[in-house]
Amino acid sequence: MSRIGNNPITIPEGVTVDIQPTQIHVKGKLGELTQEYSEVEIKIDDNIITILRSSEKKSVKSKHGLYRALIANMIEGVSNGFTKELELVGVGYRASNQGQKLDLALGFSHNILLDIAPEIKIETVSEKGKNPIVKLTSHDKQLVGFVAAKIRSFRKPEPYKGKGIKFVGEQIRRKAGKSA
Numbered sequence: 809m810s811r812i813g814n815n816p817i818t819i820p821e822g823v824t825v826d827i828q829p830t831q832i833h834v835k836g837k838l839g840e841l842t843q844e845y846s847e848v849e850i851k852i853d854d855n856i857i858t859i860l861r862s863s864e865k866k867s868v869k870s871k872h873g874l875y876r877a878l879i880a881n882m883i884e885g886v887s888n889g890f891t892k893e894l895e896l897v898g899v900g901y902r903a904s905n906q907g908q909k910l911d912l913a914l915g916f917s918h919n920i921l922l923d924i925a926p927e928i929k930i931e932t933v934s935e936k937g938k939n940p941i942v943k944l945t946s947h948d949k950q951l952v953g954f955v956a957a958k959i960r961s962f963r964k965p966e967p968y969k970g971k972g973i974k975f976v977g978e979q980i981r982r983k984a985g986k987s988a
Contacts, residue, residue: 813872817857817880820887825852832879836886839927839947843882845875885947892956893976894942897965901973903932903940910942914963914973928955941976 819825826833827850834841847868849860859876861868884890896903902913910930912920924930924944928951931943942959946952956975965972967983974980 811873813859813861813869813876815876817876817883819852819855819857819883823883823887825857825883827852832882834879834882834886836883836947838886838889841882841886841948843875843878845871847871848875850875850879881949885949889945889947890949890952892944892952894944894956894959894973895976896940896942896973898963898971901940901963901971902934903942904934905930905932905942910959912959912962920962922959924955925951927951 823834823836826835830846831842831844832850834843847862847865848871849862851858851860857879859872859879861872896912896914898915900913900915904911905924908924908926908928908930910922910924910932912922914920925946927948928944928946931945933941933943944952944956960973960975963972965974965978965980967981968985970980970982
């Protein structure tokens, strides 16, 4: 029995949900998202969405909780949005943006220029004496996570000094260096 799949989803004010036989469209103040689905049934009663299984097959059971989580993330995204913050830890590591272009100086011979999708709002914060922070905000949770993971992959945090790009609040497992 899927505990996540059985949880109902409440639709907040200002969010409209349109269900077709194979797609669900969610529209809110921050944007519009579409998700295809199969092997489950979606019902709306008094601003509450419930996801029902069509059978007890293993593939249907696995999709039951998946689609419930995806729909809940869509509704959360178009009403509140999602934010990921990345911190650049290291001497000389800098970040700046011009519109949708992110410019990262990460100790390589050339800066990394990255074009960010137009659905994502990007902001860089650089204060003297503190590590630069890159803030990504969007209504699409999957897209924000993907772009944040892509940025982090340029310089993953290393365990000896902790240098690299990490999520704000992420704990890096540290190792002891050489013993003399």
